[in-house]
Amino acid sequence: MAWDFETEPEFEEQLAWMREFVRDEIFPIETLRLSYDGVLEVIKPLQEEVRRRGLWAAHLPAEMGGMGFGQVRLGLMHEILGQSPYGPLVFGNNAPDSGNAELLAVGMEMTGRHDIKERWMQPLLDGTIRSGFSMTEPHTAGSDPRLLQTTAVRDGDEWVINGRKWYTTNGSVADILVVMAVTNPDVHPYQGSSMFVVPVTTPGVKILRDVGAMDDPQVVYGRFGNHAEILYEDVRIPADHLIGPEGSGFLLAQARLGPGRIHHCMRWLGQSQRAFDMMCERALSRYTHGSLLSEKQTIQNWIADSKAEMHAARLMTLHAAWKMDKVGASAARVEIAMIKYYGATVLHNVIDRAIQTYGSLGYSADMPLEAMYRAARAARIYDGPDEVHRQTVARHALKEYAPSEVPTQHIPTRRESALEKFAGILEFLEAEEV
Numbered sequence: 001m002a003w004d005f006e007t008e009p010e011f012e013e014q015l016a017w018m019r020e021f022v023r024d025e026i027f028p029i030e031t032l033r034l035s036y037d038g039v040l041e042v043i044k045p046l047q048e049e050v051r052r053r054g055l056w057a058a059h060l061p062a063e064m065g066g067m068g069f070g071q072v073r074l075g076l077m078h079e080i081l082g083q084s085p086y087g088p089l090v091f092g093n094n095a096p097d098s099g100n101a102e103l104l105a106v107g108m109e110m111t112g113r114h115d116i117k118e119r120w121m122q123p124l125l126d127g128t129i130r131s132g133f134s135m136t137e138p139h140t141a142g143s144d145p146r147l148l149q150t151t152a153v154r155d156g157d158e159w160v161i162n163g164r165k166w167y168t169t170n171g172s173v174a175d176i177l178v179v180m181a182v183t184n185p186d187v188h189p190y191q192g193s194s195m196f197v198v199p200v201t202t203p204g205v206k207i208l209r210d211v212g213a214m215d216d217p218q219v220v221y222g223r224f225g226n227h228a229e230i231l232y233e234d235v236r237i238p239a240d241h242l243i244g245p246e247g248s249g250f251l252l253a254q255a256r257l258g259p260g261r262i263h264h265c266m267r268w269l270g271q272s273q274r275a276f277d278m279m280c281e282r283a284l285s286r287y288t289h290g291s292l293l294s295e296k297q298t299i300q301n302w303i304a305d306s307k308a309e310m311h312a313a314r315l316m317t318l319h320a321a322w323k324m325d326k327v328g329a330s331a332a333r334v335e336i337a338m339i340k341y342y343g344a345t346v347l348h349n350v351i352d353r354a355i356q357t358y359g360s361l362g363y364s365a366d367m368p369l370e371a372m373y374r375a376a377r378a379a380r381i382y383d384g385p386d387e388v389h390r391q392t393v394a395r396h397a398l399k400e401y402a403p404s405e406v407p408t409q410h411i412p413t414r415r416e417s418a419l420e421k422f423a424g425i426l427e428f429l430e431a432e433e434v
């Protein structure tokens with residue numbers, strides 16, 4: 001089967017514009033130490049420019065107000081935007097709002113309920129409201145969401161939600177929370193969980209704290225990007241706050257996570273490339289022990305290995321995106337799982353090598369590398385820990401094989417059957433003493 005990641009010249013032009021725009025207009029904002037509200041002010045004209053070019057919230061299907069780009073083109077776009085933490089914000093596709101808008105779009109498609117667009121989806125796309133995605137719980141393993149304990153029980157025209165969540169990114173600044181809860185404990189969790197829109201002002205929603213984490217150990221409550229711990233205590237929401245049909249929580253999660261992983265991996269490649277650029281620049285500039293770093297074999301090995309790993313990750317991710325465009329997310333499940341752990345590892349390794357190349361400067365906050373490194377560490381955990389994706393890939397690979405008491409490549413056994421197979425010619429050779 002031919003693989004084709006080619007894009008039209010018009011789109012290439014858009015990508016070229018994005019590259020320049022991100023480098024010249026967005027990178028400088030990173031250095032300003034602004035509050036989130038300050039960032040929002042500074043990026044307003046940039047967001048306008050993105051809208052003018054028709055690139056705002058491009059991730060959604062065309063009928064929902066997006067560009068209908070497909071995953072290959074979106075991936076290429078995310079590779080550029082992902083170079084800066086502010087890139088997605090300027091282009092209207094920052095997590096978790098972009099994923100939540102996609103969820104709402106899928107829910108709308110499943111039920112034909114168009115009120116969802118006006119109530120939550122459009123405001124999310126316009127950036128007039130913010131959202132959180134509340135699935136992970138502190139007391140159950142997030143890597144196995146079949147164990148979720150948060151419940152939603154139907155009571156007349158309302159659902160009543162009870163449970164505790166944590167790591168709800170942006171939970172403490174959100175207007176709405178998308179909550180995953182068990183609605184039918186009597187069936188398999190894959191059919192018994194549902195998602196709801198919960199406005200944060202609903203009585204019983206208690207934002208307990210923002211969790212101090214590697215990305216901000218001295219966390220200050222209520223900042224964009226924080227991860228909230230939230231108690232849902234007898235939270236009553238109207239029945240129409242259910243997204244999609246009852247029991248469709250896992251389906252919705254898959255619809256959200258498939259494309260999301262491609263976008264993440266391409267953003268990680270953007271980050272990896274940025275770290276790589278920094279590493280090469282330093283290697284050519286720093287002189288020690290009689291030569292430039294670029295002339296030392298260890299540094300050359302890091303550069304060569306990083307280049308090859310990034311190339312492999314890029315091809316794997318584009319292939320997964322292409323397959324998703326061709327045959328859908330479900331058929332591309334294994335490819336998506338592979339890029340999740342492979343891409344996260346490449347990201348981590350390249351940044352790590354770049355820091356080492358810079359020495360103390362790399363470790364310092366005078367370079368962006370230390371913040372990139374902290375963010376990269378999380379990539380191996382969120383979106384499902386890497387080990388779970390490795391398990392998916394291994395399980396799938398193992399399906400192609402059967403157990404064998406004697407290894408099928410066991411040489412003495414194979415020799416026995418080869419002697420039988422070639423008995424005639426072997427006898428002839430022996431007689432001729434060849």
Ligand SMILES: Cc1cc2nc3c(=O)[nH]c(=O)nc-3n(C[C@H](O)[C@H](O)[C@H](O)COP(=O)(O)OP(=O)(O)OC[C@H]3O[C@@H](n4cnc5c(N)ncnc54)[C@H](O)[C@@H]3O)c2cc1C
Binds near residue numbers: 134
């Ligand atoms: C920066 C960040 C942002 C996040 N944002 C959100 C958010 O917005 N909303 C949300 O709901 N959640 C969010 N999360 C939570 C994230 O989805 C979970 O941390 C993740 O699913 C893992 O769950 P857990 O932390 O409970 O780890 P656990 O399930 O307890 O797993 C712990 C470890 O066990 C190992 N492990 C698990 N399963 C296997 C296996 N099958 N084989 C081998 N080893 C295994 C892995 O090494 C894993 O890291 C975020 C997390 C981070 C770090």
